[in-house]
Amino acid sequence: MTRDDPSAASPLLSVRDLTTRFYTDAGVVSAVDGISYDLAAGDTLGIVGESGSGKSVSVRSIVGLIEEPGRIDAGTVHWKGTDLVGASDRDLRAIRGAEIGMVFQNAQAAFDPTYTVGEQLIEAVRAHRDLSKAAAREEAQALLEEVGIPNAAQNLDNYPHEYSGGMAQRAMIAMALAGEPELLIADEPTTGLDVSIQAQIIELFRRLVEEREMALILISHDLGVVSQVCERFLVMYAGRIAERGSREQLLTDPKHPYTQLFLESIPDVDTVDDLASIPGTPPNLLEPPSGCRFHPRCPKADRGLCDVDPPPEIDFEAGHAASCYVYTDDYDGPAEDVPTPEADR
Amino acid sequence: MATDTTTRPAVRRARRFLARFRKNRLAVIGATVLGLFLVVAIFAPQIAPYDYAATNVPERLEGPSATHPFGTDQYGRDIFSRVVYGARIAFQVAVATPLVAMLVGVPVGLLSGYFGGRVDDVLMRLMDSIFAFPSILLGLTLVAIFGQSLTNIIIALGIVFIPQFARITRGSALSVSKEAHVKAARSMGASHARILAFHVLPFCMSAILVQASIVAALAIILEASLSFLGVGVPPPRPSWGAILRVGKGFVSSGQWWYSVFPGLAIVFSVLGFNLLGDGLRDILDPRTGPNQ
Numbered sequence: 001m002t003r004d005d006p007s008a009a010s011p012l013l014s015v016r017d018l019t020t021r022f023y024t025d026a027g028v029v030s031a032v033d034g035i036s037y038d039l040a041a042g043d044t045l046g047i048v049g050e051s052g053s054g055k056s057v058s059v060r061s062i063v064g065l066i067e068e069p070g071r072i073d074a075g076t077v078h079w080k081g082t083d084l085v086g087a088s089d090r091d092l093r094a095i096r097g098a099e100i101g102m103v104f105q106n107a108q109a110a111f112d113p114t115y116t117v118g119e120q121l122i123e124a125v126r127a128h129r130d131l132s133k134a135a136a137r138e139e140a141q142a143l144l145e146e147v148g149i150p151n152a153a154q155n156l157d158n159y160p161h162e163y164s165g166g167m168a169q170r171a172m173i174a175m176a177l178a179g180e181p182e183l184l185i186a187d188e189p190t191t192g193l194d195v196s197i198q199a200q201i202i203e204l205f206r207r208l209v210e211e212r213e214m215a216l217i218l219i220s221h222d223l224g225v226v227s228q229v230c231e232r233f234l235v236m237y238a239g240r241i242a243e244r245g246s247r248e249q250l251l252t253d254p255k256h257p258y259t260q261l262f263l264e265s266i267p268d269v270d271t272v273d274d275l276a277s278i279p280g281t282p283p284n285l286l287e288p289p290s291g292c293r294f295h296p297r298c299p300k301a302d303r304g305l306c307d308v309d310p311p312p313e314i315d316f317e318a319g320h321a322a323s324c325y326v327y328t329d330d331y332d333g334p335a336e337d338v339p340t341p342e343a344d345r
Numbered sequence: 346m347a348t349d350t351t352t353r354p355a356v357r358r359a360r361r362f363l364a365r366f367r368k369n370r371l372a373v374i375g376a377t378v379l380g381l382f383l384v385v386a387i388f389a390p391q392i393a394p395y396d397y398a399a400t401n402v403p404e405r406l407e408g409p410s411a412t413h414p415f416g417t418d419q420y421g422r423d424i425f426s427r428v429v430y431g432a433r434i435a436f437q438v439a440v441a442t443p444l445v446a447m448l449v450g451v452p453v454g455l456l457s458g459y460f461g462g463r464v465d466d467v468l469m470r471l472m473d474s475i476f477a478f479p480s481i482l483l484g485l486t487l488v489a490i491f492g493q494s495l496t497n498i499i500i501a502l503g504i505v506f507i508p509q510f511a512r513i514t515r516g517s518a519l520s521v522s523k524e525a526h527v528k529a530a531r532s533m534g535a536s537h538a539r540i541l542a543f544h545v546l547p548f549c550m551s552a553i554l555v556q557a558s559i560v561a562a563l564a565i566i567l568e569a570s571l572s573f574l575g576v577g578v579p580p581p582r583p584s585w586g587a588i589l590r591v592g593k594g595f596v597s598s599g600q601w602w603y604s605v606f607p608g609l610a611i612v613f614s615v616l617g618f619n620l621l622g623d624g625l626r627d628i629l630d631p632r633t634g635p636n637q
Contacts, residue, residue: 065532068462097534109525114547124533175533
């Protein structure tokens, strides 16, 4: 059952068949549908995909932060050997912030506007470590310095709204580091920041991962962002893993048609006038397509095969696998009806 | 040095509040009026020229004069002294009633708004069932059950106002609970209790305080109403409503001062709390930032 990293005897994090559904008034939404992966200590994993592909839900499920009406319906999440699915709130709380730190998009909103950043950092430090107020303040200041905030001592006493977007994101990262986590989960940490700040934050992640020897899960819709930090990738589509592999494997030899189209749709200077896009829209997860969830938009879809059962995961070289029928013997080539934007309506 | 720097944000908050308070005319007027009443209530023995219960039949039903600024009642008791002592009762009711109501209403509202779902349904329907009774009727019934005394009136009125605090708190808690910083606090490993106390309640405080000043005003009116109906603070203690009740019988025979002065006392104290409440609402919104 070792999927990604055969060398890891006992991975830090082992997710198996994780399925999270939301029981909304409109119906059941399968946000995450049976995903599995492993993460060893110090690993850097990037999860990429469009909005609504289940990236965020998949990591929130790990630490039990799924809110009503969501529920983890199946699967296990083993963190250092213990299953976190169904763990008590008390046990999960002891892990959140301490062993697993989290960083979100829009860091400014992640701070309570009624307290200074320093007060909140000190609270976070003292929540996980037994320190005096003065020692916690020193630690908070050291954390701000570590994430590259200038004048850390003064900035401790500033309110979140007095921080710029980039500073707030750095402070949020400092907050996530307060418990000295072994795994940092960053959910779209650079979204909403301008490009030069994005690059600085990315650089910060790279440095922190190296210096602190912690594992990182970086979620982004932007492959460029993820590829600068992460060694390994998961490509998610409609709640399932489409393809997994190392950075080189995915960037130079993508196997899944979705990954291929995803890579082509990244703008670069030469193609600015003729930007490729994936036809169609992401599927409605209230009524997901049968078979491979990408088949309505897939240029290689084989009707009668791809739209029947979920595709098997095909292994290529070490750690590189894609869930696609194209690489099976049953595949007969694309069907006549080439997908159009209306195909999934 | 370390303690100095860690207390600074709190000091800054207090300074900012005072600066905003001073700039708000409504709040200042309300606070001034209430301040005057408070001084009167505290120093009632020094201010009142007569014992509020001392009868003096020869001087009965005299109009306002230098010796009796508010006139006298049918037993010759000095109405000014009675109104001054009445301020004590009014203020005890105005301060204690919101506190009693908040003690239950705020936790109910916090739990309801934060957890939502079934917890919310059960708690809010419970509050609705209290709300369903007209407040006078409920107050009347509760006083009848508990027995007539100042403490019992405060408890009864406190129960009457529980749903108001529960609803106000719930509304704020509901919207704050959806905000990113609450979710972030969860992801940092904070417990529900901690989040409610430190990251949800502060956002509800402005609404709660405004509500408290409004309830204080309503409590004065309701206590006066209960006294007017004869189930208020037992005589001879001079509740404004009780003076009004007896005084109304003398309005048609020309002794207007008997009921006008306690009436004015009710009007101004209620106005003071309402003005203060309106002012506080403008001042206390944590999201309006420091430059407002």
